[in-house]
Amino acid sequence: MISSLVLFIILTFHSVAAVPPYGQCGGQGYAGSTQCDPGYVCVKLNDWYSQCQPGGNTPTPVPTTSTPVTTPTVTPTTTSSTPTGTAGPPAPSIPAGTLTRLTNFGTNPSNVGIFVYKPTSVKVNPGLLLALHGCGGTAQQYFSGSGFRQLADQRGFMIIYGSAANDMNCWDVTGANSLTHDGGGDSRALASAVRYALSNWGVNPDKVFVTGTSSGAMMTNVMAGVYPDLIKGGAVFAGVAMGCLSRGNAPVFPADPCAAGQVSRTAQQWGDRVRQAYPGYTGPYPKMQLWHGTSDPVLNYTNLNEEVKQWTNIHAYSQTATTTSSGVPRQNWSKSVYGSGLVEGYTGQGSGHGLPESGTEASAIDFFGL
Template identity: 25%
Template sequence: MRFLLDGFKRVARSHKRSAAAPAPATLSRLQTFGSNPGALQAWYHVPEGLTKAPALVVVLHGCGQNAAGYDQAAGWSKAAEDFGFAVLYPEQIHTNNPKLCFNWFNLGDIRRGQGEVHSIWQMVETMTTEHGINRDRIYITGLSAGGAMANAALCAYPETFAGGAIIAGLPYAVATSVPAAFDRMRGHGIPNEECLQERLAEASSHIGPWPTISVWHGTIDGTVAQANASAIITQWSGVHDVPLNPSSVKTVDGHKRLAWRDRFGRDAIELYLIERMDHGTPLDVASGYGQIAPYMLDAGISSTLHTARSWGLTPAFRRRLKGIGYVRTTRPAQVTGDLSPTGRKTFKW
């Protein structure tokens, strides 16, 4: 889209310099990945010496950000190096959206087989083929507009992803115009439960299993209302057949985590409510994964590490050392939960 809006100026005003920054050496350009109907760019990082069939995490930046800036601030490539998985960064361009927002409010960009969401799927397919990615271990996450587009990818291609983490994002297909997008961001006009679940059901012909869903939202988010976090959970609760009320509520690193357990006993949906945090990605800078930047906020909890652990990407809290293997990290006490006899993280509520 080639429009310029005051609203997007406000959302992205503090990212003007970072958006123009070149990609750091840790990211490589994915030159070709199919027809690319959404006209997106793509960057990736694959650490040397990965084991056969590694996992892949797809990471979508927010408005005004780019792949390199978000990667540096969120610490995903660093986590990939330490724990041994690949990272893919779809990147928006100015000719699609002047403020570098993924177009989550444009139906032509979120429908299966169309636009930006199909470009993202093509990137995943290319990475899977070229780097031997394990198709059962592909995940996606994103912030704000990137979170909304991550949700769109999960809805349109649920067979592709094992899990998703939506940070300060919005439900799928709740807006079809820019004015409607801003209304939804304010929490106005969000569809009811039946409508939300119908839009997910209409996104694909998938019959399961469905990806797990993790939702992160600041309690004082002034850009995307917290009502959107609740709506995302409502949208996914039908396909996961989870109870209306959370199965467990616990405090993790000083913040509330609610989980909805499915009939198989797994936490199919979880919600992290980050106390006193405005719009952005929650980081724990002291963990060594993450740097403060616009909309990248030190909240004392690392959404990057917690998400990676919930996806089984950081087994036994061990870091990968080139030529040596794995060594135990020094930070397991930062995480609520117990370690099983095999060293794998398990939560007991």
């Protein structure tokens, strides 16, 4: 199993002299460059993953408050909570500029860790991003290893970083409870945190979005499908369609048929899997941005097409792109837009599992309108 986990988070990069910011630069089974771009150094995060981070030769400390923020428990409902509409800075009990653990935020059946980041320049009635790490990761690692924090500083939105507690820190994307609206599991815990933010922090309910990498990307699809009343959009970095994975949440060997690219369903079947998660729901579904590299060694590139099938069906779009652009947002990437633009697909020629690649996070934030 350990070897499977190692395989699951190996990143593939072009053969270049230096690794770009936040790329992999070491770890068990890694054979690429260990030299980072100028201004970055290779930091060991664990035995199987080292990453290029800014600064000295020790990990950049993740600022956290010494005492968790404890607040009254909010009882979740089946619909989006109404925000308080505060006139001043949101969440006054949350320190600005640090990663703060949040407790007593509501129903948490799987003991998910919830951490919040409020930038110093947070807007009134801000947007909210739910950011989800991959297998083996943590909220703290995703906070320091992706560019979403910097974008929050620039644009004034808040971020909730989730931290999975089970299955080798992989998110529950296969359990019946997690795949059902208010059924339980990890998705219920994350929804509780979002509802708490809406009720207590003056978050704009029209600007609640989710993103994630690998297992977190899979959970992004789950949250968008199971809680469309809360989530307005998702950015999926190297994931699979909701309901695709079948052999548990942690990586296995031989690879799960879904991960190996051997699961293909019709667009209607994929769309039905989403609709079955919240029976009776008649409201709009989130807009979705889907990213995948052609050289992903962990989750086969064919999964991008299955995700496109799922979300174009949900939005009643054709699976044929209305426009396709090359070199967007980087030279090796191409962008496909479907229907009226609520679904976008990004193909990274030669890119591996190490998404989001540096700088691509901004495309997701632009898509959300944050």
